[in-house]
Amino acid sequence: MAEANPFRPEEHRFGPTHWFEDLTVGQKFYINSRTQTESMFAAFQLASGDNHPIHYDREYCRARGHRDMLAHGLQVAIQGAAGAGIFPHVIGDSLIGFLEQSSRFLKPVYCGDTLYPMLEVSELKAGRTTGVVTMKLTIHNQSGTLVCDGEHKYLVKKRPQ
Template identity: 65%
Template sequence: MDESAAPFDPRAHRMVAEQRWFDDFRLGERFPLPSRTMTSAIFLAFQAASGDNHPVHYDREYCRARGLPDMLAHGYQVAIQTAAGAGIFPHLVEESLKAFLEQSSRFLHPVFVGDTLYPALEVDELTPRAGCV
């Protein structure tokens, strides 16, 4: 071990070198998240966590009898795939984050077992708030 090396400081252990602040963000800026294929296991885990018991989310035969190709994902099951913590965003704002105030979602297509999602966060509004900038 090199005795001349500086001691390890956990506060310096970061995913990104520079923090971002409110003025560093731009409208339309996107933060991709890892892709994820919606497996039967993800459907099962969501059903167990949510308590949602509608057969459209867990019964293949029920879905097929109604013309659906497979089980249909619940909207919240799709929305949780966009958790900011899954990507680099929370590391960019580690020092500047004051609070997570709101989130919105827009569903463009139904999601079925086997579909792969490519989520991204996008800055669509920048509103300074007193005490938060």
């Protein structure tokens, strides 16, 4: 029996594409919280090649006044990856690319901490056929402390004429 409306992979998506003009300053894009586990520390150490004992040796960390292993700075920053949240799904086919990123590491993040990332549109700079979307990144820990902030910039298409 043939389906009345056959499945089409290109229609299997979050929703319709949102264009540069559909975004507003102050619009927030949540990213799910994530607890920084020992496995995440090990995976980041393996991927980055950063083998400093502050990231894997608890006794080394305690001897230097830390309560546990200290997360790599970039391990914290990647918790704000837009693809871990809904932003790229909301803008869909209008996303051209990720242009740049900055981060400030404000407080330590330890193994076992849970991080709560958020991206918020802070500036919209229109061009002729595209625009640059600047997003403020904030990452808080389970105590509500801001541990990292920064900025992301994305190139997004304007609505086709």
